[in-house]
Structures are given as structure tokens and as C-alpha cells.
Amino acid sequence: MPESGTTEAAPRSVGATIELEGLTKRYPGSDRPAVDDVTMEIGAGETVVFVGPSGCGKSTTLKMINRLIEPTGGRIRIGGEDVTDMDPVKLRRTIGYAIQASGLFPHMTVAQNIALVPKMLRWPSGRVRDRVEEMLDLVGLDPDEFRDRYPRQLSGGQQQRVGVARALAADPPVLLMDEPFGAVDPITRDHLQDELIRLQRELHKTIVFVTHDFDEAIKIGDRIAVLREQSHIAQFDTPEAILTNPADDFVSGFVGAGAALKRLNLTRVGDVAVTDYPTVGVDDPLDEISARLRSAGTDEVLVLDKRGRPYKWLRRGDIARTQGSLARAGVLVHDTVTRDATLRDALEAVLTDNTGRVAVTGRRGAYEGVVDVETLMNSVHELLEADRLEARESQAGLEEQRSAQTHAEQEGAHPPGDRGEAQA
Template sequence: MITLDSVTKRYDNGQVAVRELSLEVAEGEICMLVGPSGCGKTTTMRMINRLIEPTSGRILLGGEDVTDVDPVGLRRRMGYVIQQVGLFPHHTVGDNIGTVPGLLGWDKGRIRARTDELLELVGLPAGEYRERYPHQLSGGQRQRVGVARALAADPPVLLMDEPFGAIDPISRDRLQQEFLRLQETVRKTIVFVTHDVDEAVTLGDRIAVLQVGGVLAQYDTPEVVLDRPASSFVADFVGSDRGLKRLDVVPLDRADVVAPEVVVDVGMPLTEARKLLDAARWVHAPVVRDDRLVGVLRHSATEGDAGATGTVGDAAVALDARVGEGHTLKDAFAALLLDDAGWVALVDADERLLGIVTADQLHEIARRRAA
């Protein structure tokens, strides 16, 4: 979708912001541009929509040289989201989102329908937010409106310049997850500038690490950048904790888990459950109902007078140590620390128990995937 072929930006004073930069962004992928201040991240992005003109080289959009296209028309084919959002303060949320469709000559009914669709998509119910003004929104809500506005004319490409940089950490994490959910629906080709390596690892399909002067140091998937930095510069930039960062990009799947030695049904008598736990020398057992995970049974709940009568369902408690398919090793380690079961349960979308994985097994999975 996007090709940069030996692109250079040299200013009149001789300063080179980007030097001989070549990379390709496949359709539907998120390319994260990272690097220290002065490495040309934002300059590169702005050359794609010609807010800055390249000195030499070619930039192709869907095979078409962007320098052969009217720059205004080009920008209307790309969504653009910046850190401070840039909403028009005296326009309602609906009018802000409808800006580009209005410039393209859409009729009012079509604009309103598209606006309402996008507000629902970014988690802001149209009936509640369409007529509000930017000052009536939180920072996170304004960013969501900014993304909706960028998507309004359904452009194939989104350019995002540190869109979540000014948001508090909790809202930022929530927005990142919402952004990934949104991308699963819209599948845009995205160039995303950030200074945050963790954000690049979380969001990116590929990461371009730039050095000062706009020199490409490495361009690859997050896993490869973290596992095999191309240079000492890349290794230093992604950080000595890159092994921990990598946990955020390694998914846990069915092949990684094992069947638990003991599984108890909610209707099983506690006396029988205790015998199973004792025989397997287990302290905690997953509790299921029709193969669906409903909680955990602690061995202590089967002891004494309390365990002499009743069923597993009477003594089972909630289990925090659970993750779903597609969750990462980081998610699994985090869940492991929330519970003293000593293992994490993997469940499918219907909460069916697929298996468990222990801390030692998680470590082994991480080492194996890195090999």
C-alpha cells in the first residue's frame, strides 16, 4: 500500500532530516515509526501526505507516485490523527466527524449516518455524543472523536502522530486496546509515530527504528526487533528489558497448555473431590460446569467439618488466573500473579476449559519461541 523508495529530506540550511529511507507498508498493516528525537519520524509521516515535500526519492500510494497527485486531494484520501486532536472547538462532535465527507460533497443524510456509525464504532453512543462540543469531552473521548473523524471518508490509509501521547496512562492503555479492536474491524493501512517502545510493540505489525538523521536502523516485526536487534543502537533503544517486552507479543495458544491432573465438576461431592486432590497431591483444582470453567476449588475448602458435606459448587470460588485464546504470555504471567493456584487456565470464547499452564511452562514457552 505504501512504498518509500530512497526518500531524503534535506532543508535549505543543509540539515538532513531523513536520509535514503526505503521501506514498504503492506495493506492492512500497522507500521510503527520509533526513534529518538530528531530521527525524522514525524517528517517521514508528513512526507507521505505531502505536508512536507521530499527532496529526492519516491513515495508510492497503491503504486501511484504521490508527487503526481494534487496534494489536497491526496490528503482527503488519508486519515490524519495528531496528539492534540485538533478538533474544531465551535463545531459539534458530529460536525467535526463530518468535515471531510462534507468537503467531498456527501449529502447530509449520508454524513449523519456515517457519523453515527463511527461514533458507535469508537464506543461513543451517537445519541449521547453527536451534539456535544469538544470542551464537553475528556481527553480520551476527544482522541476517539479524532480517530472517528480520520475514518469518516473511509480512507485506505491512516497517519497517526503520537495520538495517545498526551493521555494519562490508564486511559492510554484503554485507548490502545480499543484501537486494536477497531483495527480488527476497519483493517486500514496505518503509519503510526510514537516515542514509546512499549506502544510500538503492543500496536505494531512492523516497527521501523530510526536513528538521528532519518537513517533506518531496523525494520521488522516486534518479535524480531526484540529478539534480534540489528545493532547496538537498536538494542539500547528498545531497552535491556526487551525480554519482558517480548512477552507482550507472544500469544498463548492451545498447543501450549496441558490437561490438568484434576478437574472437578460443580456437582461432585466434596468428599470425592478431596480424594482426587490428595491422590494427585494438588492444592487447587479447576471447577467446571458442562466443561465451562466456573472457578477453583482450594484443598482447604474440603477439609474439616466444612468438607464433610456439600458439593464442589458450594465451596468453589472465583478464579483470577485465567486467560482467553489469543492472549499473550504477558497476560498469562499477570494473571498468574493474581491468584495462588500456581497455574493459569486457558479458556475459549465460550469459557470452555482448554487446559492449564504453570509458571515453569510459561518460562519454557517464552524461551522456545525466542529460539
């Protein structure tokens, strides 16, 4: 029996299909619709990214799914149910929504922000409390440290994590995300993208994500919808298909130069060799650290902080200069990557850190291993070689097609009867 005020954990919901049929939005006084006749189907548990130029209608299309903007025409079905005429407030309580700059209420604590929708749905207080703890842990924030803070006491990245936790708190099957990471610095943005990929692997929600950044779309999307003006769909396909076979010049413009290198965003750190590396704790005695260096047969160890997170690279020669303390010895770890980070993220981190390797972390930044520049460069060369091979095969196919066409044209210019008469 559960204790008074608590409930047994309910099974988690999974993603639901989203069907848009002829979805249109026309504003009064405008000579043409802002969104014109959008029809698409998004699979349950799929992450679909809308990308397109500013003003093309991608955010308007997203907001019509949860009816923050009312459509002028068309139908919306979620999980097979037509929600076009449903009470919009009731609909929004069943759909998670995360926006740029988190949208947290400044007068509420982190816990109160996350609990907002569950309380509206009249969940028992014990279940709400448990859900807040679960959500904070899920997005990598220590509940004891963060539940009672206010948004102003959080970094931009922490605010965005809380925003995602709030969007997921009522366990919705669908999560809408409108440029949620656009207001944070590039390093934090990479980590938030990795966190979203990890969460999606665990939760299997249906995610519709709006961005203007094609690299971000490649990294997180199962499929990408490249949108023209009025949300007309230029191409709706997998990242691989769009990179290797853009539908037209408009899509090619979004792909931009260096398509082969952009494919680094399709391969995860977890797909290559992540190796272990000698580690010591920040509070370990210096003689134990020296012994660890000798037994490992290396000139360097990775120092972990009290929470098991990468802290410093410590070389053998640094120990002589410690003067009994690690405070001034070694080189601080400036950046880390997760297993869900892309090879491009890892390569940038390696080049920025200038150590020839980057530490790989898991939940709450705990150390899991390292990936080195040699492994990354080998992967880059393999991708480039695969692209060259594909290009050669494509060129050979085109030449064969032209040869066949030329042969057919020559045959057509000289019918068999004509050739016979000429020979006669």
C-alpha cells in the same frame, strides 16, 4: 430504494500499499537533510510503526506521506499511484490522520468533527449522518450519548477515540498516526491501543504509526522500522525478529533489558484460556444473588452494571453487610482488559487489582470472561523457557561454528604435502 437523503452503504475500502523511494527533506540553512533518502515499502493492510530517538525525523517522514511537509526529493506511491505531484489538499482527503491530543475543533460537536471530511467530499447528508453513527459505534462510544457533546465535555481517552473516528470517517485506505496516545494516562493508553488493534482487525487499513515507546511499537506493529538520525533505517522487521535478533547495538539499546518479558507484548489475552465466571446484575434481588453464589459453588461473583460491564467483585460474606443495597458492598473493579490486550497488560491489571484475576471485556466494555494469574504465570514461564531453549541452541550453534573455524585454521596451517614430508 433508500429513503430520501440517504444512500446505500458503500463497500468499505481496504488498505493500499505505500512505497517511499529516496524520500528526502532538507530545510533551508541546514547543513544536512532532516530526512535522508528513505526507501521502504509498506504492504496493503499492514501496520508499520516508526520508532526512534527524538529528532530522528520519524514524524517528518510520516508527514511527507500526506504532504503536510513537502519532500525535497524522492517519490511517494500509494496503491501504485505516484502522489508526489498530486494536489496536496486532495491527497489529504484520501488519507486519515490522527495526532496527539486528538486535534478536535473545540467549537464543533463530536458529530460535526467526525463529519468534517465527508462533508468536504460532498457526501449526501443522510450518508454523512449514518457514517457519524457508524464511526461512534465502531470506536465504542454510544452515538446517543456522545454525538452532541463538545470536546471539552469528553475525557482524554474519549477525545482520542473521536479523533480516530474522524480520521476514518471518509473510509481512507491509509491512516497516519503521529503519537496519538502519547498525552493520556497509561491505563487509558493501553485501552486505546487495544481498540486500535481491534479496529485494524475489522478494517484492514494500512497504518503508519509514530511512537517513541518501543513497548507500544511491539504491541501494535506488524513490522517496526527502528530509525536512526535522518530517518536512516537501522532495522525494519517484525517485533519477534527485532526482539530476538537486533541488528546492532543501536537497535539493542531500543529493545533494552528484559527482552524475554517484552515478548509478553506479543501474546494476546485472546490467545490464552479466558474462562467464564459467575455473574449477577447490579439490580438483581439479594436472595437471587445468594442463590447464585450457592449454585456456582464459589465464594465470589462478579456484579455487572446495567450495561453488562464489570462493576464489583462480591464475596459471600459481603451480602450480610449489604443492608439491602449493594452500594457499599464488594470491591470495585479497578481495571479490565480486552481480548486484544497483551499478556503484559493483563499481568499488570491482575497485580494492580490484587484479586488474582482480571475481567475481560468486549465492545463498549461488556463482560466476556476472566483470565487468572495462574494462566498468566504459566504463559510467562512458557515464554521464558522458550527463550532459554533458543539461547542454548544459539550458543551451541556458535560453539559448533567456532569449532569448525578452528579446525579449518589448523588444516590450513598444515597442508597435506607438508604433513607427508614430515612423516617421511
